[in-house]
Amino acid sequence: xxxxxxxxxxxxxxxxxxxxxxxxxxxxxxxxxxxxxxxxxxxxxxxxxxxxxxxxxxxxxxxxxxxxxxxxxxxxxxxxxxxxxxxxxxxxxxxxxxxxxxxxxxxxxxxxxxxxxxxxxxxxxxxxxxxxxxxxxxxxxxxxxxxxxxxxxxxxxxxxxxxxxxxxxxxxxxxxxxxxxxxxxxxxxxxxxxxxxxxxxxxxxxxxxxxxxxxxxxxxxxxxxxxxxxxxxxxxxxxxxxxxxxxxxxxxxxxxxxxxxxxxxxxxxxxxxxxxxxxxxxxxxxxxxxxxxxx
Amino acid sequence: xxxxxxxxxxxxxxxxxxxxxxxxxxxxxxxxxxxxxxxxxxxxxxxxxxxxxxxxxxxxxxxxxxxxxxxxxxxxxxxxxxxxxxxxxxxxxxxxxxxxxxxxxxxxxxxxxxxxxxxxxxxxxxxxxxxxxxxxxxxxxxxxxxxxxxxxxxxxxxxxxxxxxxxxxxxxxxxxxxxxxxxxxxxxxxxxxxxxxxxxxxxxxxxxxxxxxxxxxxxxxxxxxxxxxxxxxxxxxxxxxxxxxxxxxxxxxxxxxxxxxxxxxxxxxxxxxxxxxxxxxxxxxxxxxxxxxxxxxxxxxxxxxxxxxxxxxxxxxxxxxxxxxxxxx
Numbered sequence: 001x002x003x004x005x006x007x008x009x010x011x012x013x014x015x016x017x018x019x020x021x022x023x024x025x026x027x028x029x030x031x032x033x034x035x036x037x038x039x040x041x042x043x044x045x046x047x048x049x050x051x052x053x054x055x056x057x058x059x060x061x062x063x064x065x066x067x068x069x070x071x072x073x074x075x076x077x078x079x080x081x082x083x084x085x086x087x088x089x090x091x092x093x094x095x096x097x098x099x100x101x102x103x104x105x106x107x108x109x110x111x112x113x114x115x116x117x118x119x120x121x122x123x124x125x126x127x128x129x130x131x132x133x134x135x136x137x138x139x140x141x142x143x144x145x146x147x148x149x150x151x152x153x154x155x156x157x158x159x160x161x162x163x164x165x166x167x168x169x170x171x172x173x174x175x176x177x178x179x180x181x182x183x184x185x186x187x188x189x190x191x192x193x194x195x196x197x198x199x200x201x202x203x204x205x206x207x208x209x210x211x212x213x214x215x216x217x218x219x220x221x222x223x224x225x226x227x228x229x230x231x232x233x234x235x236x237x238x239x240x241x242x243x244x245x246x247x248x249x250x251x252x253x254x255x256x257x258x259x260x261x262x263x264x265x266x267x268x269x270x271x272x273x274x275x276x277x278x279x280x281x282x283x284x285x286x287x288x289x290x291x292x293x294x295x
Numbered sequence: 296x297x298x299x300x301x302x303x304x305x306x307x308x309x310x311x312x313x314x315x316x317x318x319x320x321x322x323x324x325x326x327x328x329x330x331x332x333x334x335x336x337x338x339x340x341x342x343x344x345x346x347x348x349x350x351x352x353x354x355x356x357x358x359x360x361x362x363x364x365x366x367x368x369x370x371x372x373x374x375x376x377x378x379x380x381x382x383x384x385x386x387x388x389x390x391x392x393x394x395x396x397x398x399x400x401x402x403x404x405x406x407x408x409x410x411x412x413x414x415x416x417x418x419x420x421x422x423x424x425x426x427x428x429x430x431x432x433x434x435x436x437x438x439x440x441x442x443x444x445x446x447x448x449x450x451x452x453x454x455x456x457x458x459x460x461x462x463x464x465x466x467x468x469x470x471x472x473x474x475x476x477x478x479x480x481x482x483x484x485x486x487x488x489x490x491x492x493x494x495x496x497x498x499x500x501x502x503x504x505x506x507x508x509x510x511x512x513x514x515x516x517x518x519x520x521x522x523x524x525x526x527x528x529x530x531x532x533x534x535x536x537x538x539x540x541x542x543x544x545x546x547x548x549x550x551x552x553x554x555x556x557x558x559x560x561x562x563x564x565x566x567x568x569x570x571x572x573x574x575x576x577x578x579x580x581x582x583x584x585x586x587x588x589x590x591x592x593x594x595x596x597x598x599x600x601x602x603x604x605x606x607x608x609x610x611x612x613x614x615x616x617x618x619x620x621x622x623x624x
Contacts, residue, residue: 094600104599109592112588116585118584118585120585235420272429282410282414282418282421283406286409286410286414
C-alpha cells in the first residue's frame with residue numbers, strides 16, 4: 001500500500017524539481033522584467049552542451065561529484081556572461097517596445113541558440129554518464145530511488161530555499177521586490193533599475209546554465225533539448241501566479257505529482273495529466289496559486 | 296490598433312492582392328517542383344497567419360495553441376476521407392473546419408469566460424499540448440510515425456470531375472481555396488462584426504458598457520479563426536500526403552505569431568506578408584546547417600528592434616516619407 005503511494009510520489013517529486021529548477025531562472029526574469037523568455041530552453045541547452053564540452057576538456061574518465069558540480073557552476077558562469085551581452089544588446093532596447101514584441105524577440109533568441117548549437121556541436125545525439133557516486137540507487141521497500149534523483153530533489157529544494165531567503169531576507173531581495181511591484185517608483189526612490197534588470201537577466205541566464213549542467217546526466221543532448229521543459233515550466237510559472245517563486249515551486253510539485261499518479265492509471269499517454277491539471281487549474285483558479293504578491 | 300499612417304488605397308490593396316494571387320497561379324509555369332511545393336505550403340501558412348491575427352490584431356486574444364486546430368482539421372480530414380470516401384471532398388474539407396469551429400466554441404465557452412490575456416495564452420498552450428500528446432500516442436492516427444498515405448481526392452463538380460492527384464491540380468486547388476478563405480477572413484474583418492471585434496480589442500470594458508456582448512463576440516472570433524485554421528490544416532494533409540504530430544507541436548503554434556509580428560500586426564495582410572517573408576528567409580538559408588536558424592533569428596530580432604511595425608509598418612513609413620516629400624513644392 002505504502003509503496004503504491006510512495007513510488008509515484010517520489011517520481012512526481014523528481015519530475016517536479018526538474019521543472020522547478022528549469023523554471024527558476026524563468027520565474028526571476030518574468031517576475032521582475034515581465035518578459036516571458038522563450039529562449040530559456042535554448043540557454044538551458046547551451047548550458048548542458050557547455051558542461052558536456054567542459055567535461056571532455058578537463059579530461060579523466062572518472063567524474064567525481066565535486067568536479068561535476070564545478071562543471072555546472074562553470075556552465076552557469078558562461079551563460080551569465082552571455083546574459084550580460086544579451087541584456088545589453090537585446091533586452092535593454094526591448095524595454096521600449098510593446099510586450100508582444102519582446103515575446104517574438106525571445107523566440108528569435110531561441111532560434112539563434114538552436115542554430116548555434118547545431119553549428120558548434122552538430123546534430124548528433126550525445127550523452128554523459130551519471131557521476132559514479134550518483135549512479136547508485138537506494139531501495140526502500142518496493143520503492144527504487146536512484147541517488148541521482150534524490151540529488152536533484154535535494155538541489156531543487158536547496159535552490160528554492162536559497163531564492164526564498166534571498167528575496168525575503170536580504171537587501172537585494174527587497175530591492176528586487178520593490179522594482180517588481182513598481183519600477184517607476186523604485187527608480188524615483190533612487191534604485192538603479194536598469195542595473196538591477198541587468199543583474200536579474202544575468203542571474204536568470206546563470207540559473208539556466210547551472211541547471212543545464214545539473215540535468216545533463218538525465219538528458220540526451222540534441223538540438224531538440226531546447227523544447228524539452230519549456231511548456232511545463234510556463235505552466236508552473238503561470239499556475240503558480242505570474243512569476244512568484246513560491247507559487248512556481250508549489251505548482252511544479254502539484255502538477256508533476258498529479259501527472260505521476262495519473263500516468264499510473266492511464267499509462268498510454270505519458271505526460272498527459274500534467275497539461276490536464278494545468279488546464280483545470282487555469283480554469284478553476286485563473287489568478288494562480290499565489291495571487292497578489294509578485295515574487 | 297493605431298490607425299495605420301499611410302495605407303495604400305483600397306483599390307490599390309485589392310490590386311496587389313490580385314497580383315499576388317496571379318503570381319501564385321503563374322508559378323508552376325516558371326518554377327521547379329520544389330518551389331511549387333513550397334508555394335502551396337506558404338499559401339496555406341499565409342491564411343493560417345491571417346486567422347491568428349483575426350484573434351490577436353482584431354479581437355485582442357492571444358492564443359499559443361493555434362496549431363492544434365490546424366492539426367485537428369488535418370487529421371480529421373485525413374481520417375474522414377479514408378473512412379468515408381464516398382462523401383464529396385468539399386464536404387469533408389468543410390466538415391473538418393466546422394469540427395474545429397465547434398471544438399473552439401466549446402473550449403472557448405469555458406476558457407474565455409475564466410481567463411484572459413496571458414492566462415488564456417497559457418491555457419491554449421496546455422490544451423494544444425494535450426492535442427499533441429493524444430495525436431502522438433493514438434494508434435488510429437499513426438502515432439509518432441504520422442498518418443501516411445493521405446490521397447489527393449477526385450473532385451466531382453457535377454458537369455465534370457477534376458482529379459486533384461494529377462499534375463499541379465492540387466496546387467491550383469490550394470491557391471484558389473486559400474484565396475477564398477482569406478476572402479472570408481477579410482470579409483469578417485471588414486464587416487460590422489469585425490468593427491465590433493476591434494472595439495473589444497481597443498477597450499473591452501467600454502465595449503461592454505456600450506452594450507456589446509463581449510464574451511459572445513470573443514467566442515465568435517475564436518471559433519471563426521479556429522474553423523478557418525482547421526480548413527487550412529485539412530488542405531495541408533493531402534498536399535504533404537502525410538501528417539505527423541509535429542503539426543500540433545507548440546513550435547508550430549509560434550509560427551502564426553511570428554508571421555503576424557514580422558509582417559505587421561496593424562495590417563490585415565500583415566501575417567500573409569510575414570509568412571511569405573519567413574518562407575523566403577528559410578528558403579534562402581536552407582542549405583546552411585545551423586546558420587539558417589541564426590540568420591532567421593537575427594533578422595527577426597532586427598525587425599523587432601529596428602522596425603516594430605513589421606514589414607508593412609516599415610513600408611507604410613517609407614511611403615509616408617516619400618509622399619510627404621512629394622507634396623512639398
